[in-house]
Amino acid sequence: MAVDDATITEVQLGGRRGGPDVATLRTDKWWKLPVTTVAVLSAFIVYATWAAFFGTSNFFYEAHNLLSPFYSPCLGSICKTQGVTSSPFLGWWQLSPALIILVFPLGFRMTCYYYRKAYYRSFWRSPVACAVQDAHSTYSGETRAPLILQNIHRYFFYFGLVFNVLLTIDAVQAFIWPGGGVHMSVGTLVLCLNASLLWLYSLSCHACRHLCGGQVRNFSKHPIRHKLWKFVTPLNAKHMQFAWMSLIVVAMTDVYVRLVASGTITDFKIF
């Protein structure tokens, strides 16, 4: 039965508070974490923007079938010119395909419960650290637009899964080289690592944990969902770690493909 009414008892506001009126009394180095977060996230944003807008060449290394995750699946007319073998969609699209693709992973990460914590703290400083005064005088949390849209996180999660499948296909295809035969290079391993970390990041997502089984009241009546929930729960505990690792690795993968494709370095062949 839905209970949407409660006795709303009165709360007295405005009593004087104890302690000195300062932003914080913390003596430890609480600012270290937000500063690091700002530095790493900013670096990623700058790089990703460059890669999406201007990095429209060298995102594919044809000889070893290595496609940058920023450009997968390859969409638009640019794919043909770069020689991407997977079938191009949206032939009319003239700009960088990354601009379409990145909306989804970006949306997934922007609405992610972990990244929300990270940027609300470090960029928005609301609050920058625990028991440090909020940098803003008014606050409405996630109750209004645009932040109320955080509630659609689960749909970005679904899209994220589609991308994970595509990137997994890319990683598998990277074993099959245009010259024929199955080969492995450092680049193949990089793509595998990237896909694995993205899977871990997606599966450890809070929405995933909820949809797997978190939403049921009685686990004992849903044994399979309980098993799924038990499987993702320990992953969920490491969601933050996966978020950072996958973010860094996805950028590094793009860098690696570009370096190889531009001939700056050689993709070392293992077999």
Add this chain to the structure above:
Amino acid sequence: MADYEHHSYDVIIIGAGGAGLRAAIEAKQRGLRVALICKSLLGKAHTVMAEGGVAAAMGNVYPEDNWQVHFRDTMRGGKMLNNWRMAQLHAQEAPDRVLELEQWGALFDRTKDGKITQRDFGGHRYARLAHVGDRTGLELIRTLQQKAVSMDIDVFMECKILRLLRDDNGAVSGAVGYWRPTGEFITFSAKAVILATGGVGKSWKYTSNSWEGTGDGHAIALWAGAELIDMECIQFHPTGMVWPLSVRGILVTEGVRGDGGVLRNSEGKRFMFDYVADMFRAETAESEEEADKWYDDHTAGRRPPELLPRDEVARSINTEVKAGRGSPHGGVFLDIASRRSAEFIRRRLPSMYHQFMELAGVDITATPMEVGPTCHYIMGGVRVDADTAATGIPGLFAAGEVAGGMHGSNRLGGNSLSDLIVFGRRAGMGAADYVEGRADAQTLDVQQVQSIIDESLEPFSRETGENPYDIQRDLQELMQSNVGIIRTGAELDEALTQLEALKVRVDNISVKGGRVYNPAWNLATDLPAMLTVSTCAALGAQARKESRGGHTREDFPKPDPEFGKVNMVLSQPNGSGMNAEVKLDPQPILIMPDDLKALFEEAK
């Protein structure tokens, strides 16, 4: 003339631990106007400290268990000094009270088939303690608290009651107290008053009790004319922390032993095998092999001696330490690390794990704990009628630790939480029955109220005088050394003399500052009660020239059948208050009916 606020209720309940909350729920369900008054915030009462579980013969783990066995265990644990009727009601009603908690939202640990699981504890023949890890008391108080809040019971938090008032007919008519946050006075008129104030342990130096355990309920009942019984029967829990000094006395749950922990001395020996009394020999294991088999299957061996009743274990530890076989900090070793997996320990005993990790820097999954006896519980208390929890004064009821009789001379672990809910409910019923049809209480005697207020404010009027903290410390030292776990006649005489000297000092306390949340003044108003209960404990201990349960006399080391037939009844026939004389009068205990006596014959 001081100003004070006044409230009128059908029933007021002093104390909001398990018993007080349960009584309030019962009285409220009967449609009465109920006030719940507590000295701390709601939900902070000492009940949260109970760890191991609530004893109830539900038979979920051992179907052989039933109320008769629980009754027998309780009586034998109490060395037959118990009020048999209380022990009977307790054993019969505890299972229903536990199930009732689940109707109110409690979540006990389960058996495989979904029933409430039960754990082993000292003195209980079968695994009988319903529990939630090692935080059962918290579960119980939170459940009752949430139920009480949902029933919209009026709660007066951080409100200390100084005295009870009686009307011209001798019935209880109300109480006088003050708000600790403001220091303002408050009076209540009520048709009935239920005392549920808990224990007295704060008068001892090493105690598991919080600052609240000052015996307020015992004292105000005695001062109001009620009788106390067997105040010498004080339980020293065998396993309290001994190190670091600042945490000495903090409880280590008996659940550690129930789950396989064993006691060893500095030579590594499981010394409890040397201390099995005749009364328990038949059902206690003789060898470590036999004892170890028992944990998994109670039919494969007899009980390990570590699970003897608490008084037996506490005395044995005391003897080992005195004989020089103690641990570095004056306790013995409680070892579960070498006997159970780290995962098992963390799952079954999570709060113990954290308590030792955070307070002592000891990892109990890797090293043994150092433990020793700590003042834990008073079996004695206000004399009550078993069925109604009524005291000798019309309109005054008592339940929980403040009531005497249920546990005889020694309480079994797990029987306190069940005591709270069984007799909390009965006190609520008793008070409701008493109240129904009665006219409103008479108006309070203004003169009397004023004199109580004036008396409590005296410490502010003295420019110089005693520091209440000094008196408290001296009292704790005195009770620890002279009315501790082992007592002698000479030390008790000395204690009684010194208690009189402390009372003189209490009358000369000086307190500075205002009345707003002033802990020095709060302590000054607690001290009269602490001295009254300490005097009662010492008087009872002096008169009971035998050793029985929680009362051990070095000069009378054996139980004496004659003393086993009497309660030490304390009262103040002439005058009232800390300085009035306390009279001791041994009176015969209740005689058990034959059908219950037969239970003990069968067992032999």
Add this chain to the structure above:
Amino acid sequence: MADLTMRIWRGDQDGGELVDYEIDSQEGEVVLDVIHRLQATQAPDLACRWNCKAGKCGSCSAEINGMPRLMCMTRMDQLPEGPITITPMRTFPIIRDLVTDVSFNFEMAKRVPAFNPPAMPEGGYRMQQIDVERGQEFRKCIECFMCQNVCHVIRDHEENKVNYAGPRFFIRYAELEMHPLDTNDRRELVREKMGLGLCNITKCCTEVCPEHIKITDNAIIPLKERAVDAHYDPVAWLGRKITRRTKRSAAEAAADRP
């Protein structure tokens, strides 16, 4: 030799200040021990709330060097060198010294619609350990109210107190929503009237919890996801519309019957 400096906030509704006290250190002490020694010697009227001194009752919450901590569980030897600042919880009105008026929390407790189980079968309810475990985590809460205190939603924005249950009561709602026996659905209530959307999951409640309850991951986020199920999810919304229509037409059909 006095080797410790305790910098304690002394004051009341009329204001106050930090006062330095010099005192000796002793082995194995927690902050509360030092406060007690100060009361017994230098500052008899120093107000401080405490009960069990074993981390089980949650009375002695304060801010030690600016971070919310239980005074009874903070060992002196784990604090950095230098003066130790002890101030009352910031979010609640001051009573005196280290004691605050925490009645906000008790008001929020009154707002919780009660547990509502089906009638108890003979011999008691049957529940599985895996089902009770989730709620048990939240029932470890000792109500120290440090999560409420550290939460910037009310710590820095007083006006939100009117409509914000706070982390302590979010775990209570989560517990009830996950209780194997409860039959109430409080999801809309929590979203609409208890301020679930105000939480921006910055996790300070989890950081300060002395019982190590994973407040954000195990209670607040699951509640937010449940609010999505009940309210925001467009597909679920459509689904509800359709099922409601079927139901309504069935009811109408019944009403139309002669």
